[in-house]
Amino acid sequence: MSDANINNTAPIKWAQRSDSLYLTIALPDVKDETINLEDQTLKFKGTSGDKSYEVNIEFFKKVDAKDSTYKVLPRSIQMHVMKHEEDREEFWPRLLKDKALEKNQVKIDWDRYVDEDEEDEGFDTSALEGGMGMGGMPPGMGGMGGMGGMGGMGGGADMESLMKQLQMGGAGGGMDPSMFGGGDDDMGDDDDDEEGGEDDDLPDLEEA
Template sequence: MSTVNTAPIKWAQRSDSLYITIALPDVKEESINLQNTTLTFKGKSDSKEYALDIEFFKPVDAQGSTYKVLPRSVQMHVMKKKGDDDEEEEFWPRLLKDKALEKNQVKIDWDRYVDEDEEEEGFDTSNLDGGMGMGGMADMMGGMGGMGGMGGMGGMDMDALMKQMGSMGGGMGGAGMGMDGEDDEDSDDSDDDDLPELEES
C-alpha cells in the first residue's frame, strides 16, 4: 500500500474570493470535491499519491467557484459565501477552521497576496479561462514573470512589449543614424544651393 502524502497548498484572498493553489506538477487521476464548507482532493504527481481534506474558515460558494489543472499546479478560484447579514465581504484571518492544521498545511501565496487596505481589484483569473494550452501558458508565464497580482498574461504582455520596444529601438537607432546623416545632407544641400550660382558664373 503506497503512502498518501498531504498535498501542499498556497492561498491568497480578496474580500470576495480565495485563490487556492495545490502546488503539485503534472497532476493525474485527480478527484476534486469542493463543497460549501470543505475541499477534498486526491491525485497523483510524480507517481506519488497526494490527498487533501480541509474545512474552510467560513462557508464558500462552491457553485460559483472554478478550478483548472495546469501543468505545474491545480489552481482554484473559490468565491466566498456572502451571508445575509454581511453587507460587505471581509478578509479572513486564515484559510482553515483548524488553526493547527493551517500552520502545518497551508502557505501564503505571496505572489497574489495583498493587504486588506491595499486591495484594488480581484485576482487575475485569465489562466483559468479557455483551453488547457492557454491556461498552462499563463501559469508558466505568471511564474516566470513573478509580477504578483499582475498574473500570467502580464508576463506575456511585458515580453511582447520588450520585443516591440526592441524593434522600435532599432528603428529609432536607424532614425538617429539618419539624423546624423542629415548633417552631411545639409552640407550636400548647401553644395546644391551653390550649384546654380556656379552655373551663372
Template sequence: MAAMVEKTLRPPVMWAQRKDSLYVTFKLQDVKDESISLTATTLSFAGTSNNKSYAVEMDLFKEVDPESSTWKVLPRSIQMHIMKKEEDEDPEEGWARLLKDKALQKSFVSIDWDKWQDEDDDDPAAFDTSALDGGMNFGGAGGMPGMGGGMPGMGGGMPGMGGGMPGMG
C-alpha cells in the first residue's frame, strides 16, 4: 500500500496597517513547531495546527524593518507587528495590499477590520471604551438633536384614537 503524502496547506492570514506598521495574523489554533522568518521583503511561516501542516512564503508589497518587528504565538493565532521600512508620507495612500502578487493575496489574505484604522480616525488609545457600559446601551445619549422626544403635536398619541387599543389601558 502506498504511503499517504501529507498536503501542506496555506494558513489563513489577516492584515491591517497604520502609517508606520502592519498587523499580520495567522489564524491558526494551538500552533506547534512554528518557524517564522521575516526579511526586508519576505515573510515565511511554517507550523502545524490540529495535525495539519501549514506553510507559506510571501513577497511583501514594500520593504519592512525586520529588526524592529515583533510577533507572539497565542493559543488562537500568531500575531505580528511589522514595522514598515518607510513611514507612509500620505496616510491616504498606505500599502495597496500586503503582498506583491495581487492574485495570491486574494486566495488566502483578508483584511482584519478589528485592527484596521483609517488615518483620519482618532487615536484608538484615547478612546475610552469603559463608558460604553458593556454593550449597545445608549441611555443618556440624548437622542438626535432637534428630535425633542417625538414628532411635534404627537404628545398624547393620535387625536381621535382613544389613547391606544381597547383593553390595553
C-alpha cells in the first residue's frame, strides 16, 4: 500500500480567547482539502507532500460553525473557530473532549497563547482575510457590492445637480458670455483690421 492511501494524523496547534479558538493544522502546501466543521466536531482530509492526512476530533464544548472562518496558507491551514454563544465568557481547560487524544495530537500555539487573566484583546486574524466561511461563503462579502453601488449613485447625483446649476445660470442670463466664446467678437475685429490693411496696400502696388 502506498503512502498516498494511508491517512496520517495531522498535527494541530491551538490557542484560545474567551470567545473563540485559533487552530492551525501544521501541514505545508495542502491540496485537495475537505473541511467539515460542525457544532461539536471538526473533520479534515487533505494531501501534503504526497501523503494523505486527516483530522477527526470532538471539541471539549460546542462551537459556532456558521461564524467561523478558515484559510489555506502556504505553510498551514488556519482556522478562527467561534465558541458557542453560551460559552463565550470562559476558557476551556483543553481543546478536545478526549483527554488522551489531545496529548497525542494537539499542541499549544505558544505564539498566540495568553493566560485567562491576561486576556486583553482578541486574535490577530489578518492572516485569514479573504478566507472562506465555514458556511461556504467568504466572510464580509455580502455588503461590499452594496457599498459600491451607493458610491456610484452618489457620484451620479452630484453630476446631475451640477448640470442643473449650469442650466439655471444660462436661463437667468447672469453668466459671462465670454465663457462660451463671447470673446470671438474681439477676434473678428482683428480680422477686419488685417483685411483693411491689405486693402490699403493694394492701390500702392497698382500705382507702382
